[in-house]
Amino acid sequence: MDDYLRTNLLNWDDRAALHATDTTGSYRIDRVLAGGSSLHALEASEIGDITGKDIVHLQCHIGLDTLSLKHLGARSVTGLDFSPIAITAARDFAEKAVTEATFVEASVYDAAAALGHRTYDIVFVTWGAIHWLPDIFRWAEVVSSLLRPGGRLYLLDGHPQMYQYEGVDGRLSLTHSWRTPAHAPLLFTETHTYTGDERPLTHQRMYEWLHPISHTVNALLKAGLTLDFLNEHEILTWRHYPGMIETGEDQFELGPGYPRIPLSFSIGASKP
Numbered sequence: 668m669d670d671y672l673r674t675n676l677l678n679w680d681d682r683a684a685l686h687a688t689d690t691t692g693s694y695r696i697d698r699v700l701a702g703g704s705s706l707h708a709l710e711a712s713e714i715g716d717i718t719g720k721d722i723v724h725l726q727c728h729i730g731l732d733t734l735s736l737k738h739l740g741a742r743s744v745t746g747l748d749f750s751p752i753a754i755t756a757a758r759d760f761a762e763k764a765v766t767e768a769t770f771v772e773a774s775v776y777d778a779a780a781a782l783g784h785r786t787y788d789i790v791f792v793t794w795g796a797i798h799w800l801p802d803i804f805r806w807a808e809v810v811s812s813l814l815r816p817g818g819r820l821y822l823l824d825g826h827p828q829m830y831q832y833e834g835v836d837g838r839l840s841l842t843h844s845w846r847t848p849a850h851a852p853l854l855f856t857e858t859h860t861y862t863g864d865e866r867p868l869t870h871q872r873m874y875e876w877l878h879p880i881s882h883t884v885n886a887l888l889k890a891g892l893t894l895d896f897l898n899e900h901e902i903l904t905w906r907h908y909p910g911m912i913e914t915g916e917d918q919f920e921l922g923p924g925y926p927r928i929p930l931s932f933s934i935g936a937s938k939p
């Protein structure tokens with residue numbers, strides 16, 4: 668693991684500890700422990716039939732969506748994340764929810780070996796995932812290697828165009844270039860995590876990479892997958908800019924007066 672990912676790991680360990688003891692309601696912990704689902708309306712409407720499927724959830728964080736997929740009818744669920752604190756929390760939630768799930772600590776780039784070269788019906792990746800990864804082409808190869816023939820990827824994440832803007836004085840200010848070279852990531856410093864938790868982060872630095880949609884699509888095609896759909900959405904599940912308005916449960920849109928830009932995107936892709 669290089670220095671960029673090591674820095675991100677420290678930041679994510681901090682966040683995982685805060686999120687596992689979340690009192691803001693952002694993570695829907697009680698709902699999942701009661702056998703319910705933390706999936707938002709958007710991914711629940713797009714993921715398709717998961718009944719009886721073997722699912723691997725990459726960058727599963729504290730495992731609540733992973734457990735939700737099992738509660739929604741998956742045959743088996745496996746979550747993978749590089750944060751040991753996130754994985755420990757996920758296992759703890761699985762035990763409390765009495766839900767069968769496997770959680771594996773590994774970098775996405777080591778997923779195939781860490782999962783014993785097992786293959787799955789669905790690779791599930793959502794909200795705040797691929798911009799932590801320097802190389803989207805290597806990521807797509809990992810996704811492809813985890814899918815059995817006929818299997819599919821469901822990806823839903825923040826739109827790279829959205830991440831180019833910062834909110835400055837009530838306006839969207841075009842700040843970052845549309846693509847980030849692997850060797851020159853964007854550096855951000857945040858004192859607090861995004862849930863509204865007042866407890867500060869100890870490790871506040873993090874590195875991110877913007878991947879144009881064309882790179883993500885081409886990476887998946889190059890890795891041997893076929894594209895089932897590519898959707899762009901005007902909603903997010905967090906208040907990314909101060910002027911955003913809540914239009915549903917944990918669903919946010921740009922308020923009146925803001926030009927509309929795509930805030931998130933989703934991809935379905937299949938392995939022939």
Ligand SMILES: C[S@@+](CC[C@H](N)C(=O)[O-])C[C@H]1O[C@@H](n2cnc3c(N)ncnc32)[C@H](O)[C@@H]1O
Pocket residue numbers: 672675679680726727728729730731732733747748749750753773774775776792793794795796799800
């Ligand atoms: C915003 S969270 C994803 C949230 C997730 N959608 C969920 O179900 O809660 C991002 C996660 O990516 C993980 N992560 C970041 N870089 C990673 C890497 N290289 N390999 C594995 N996990 C990584 C972090 O530890 C963190 O748990």
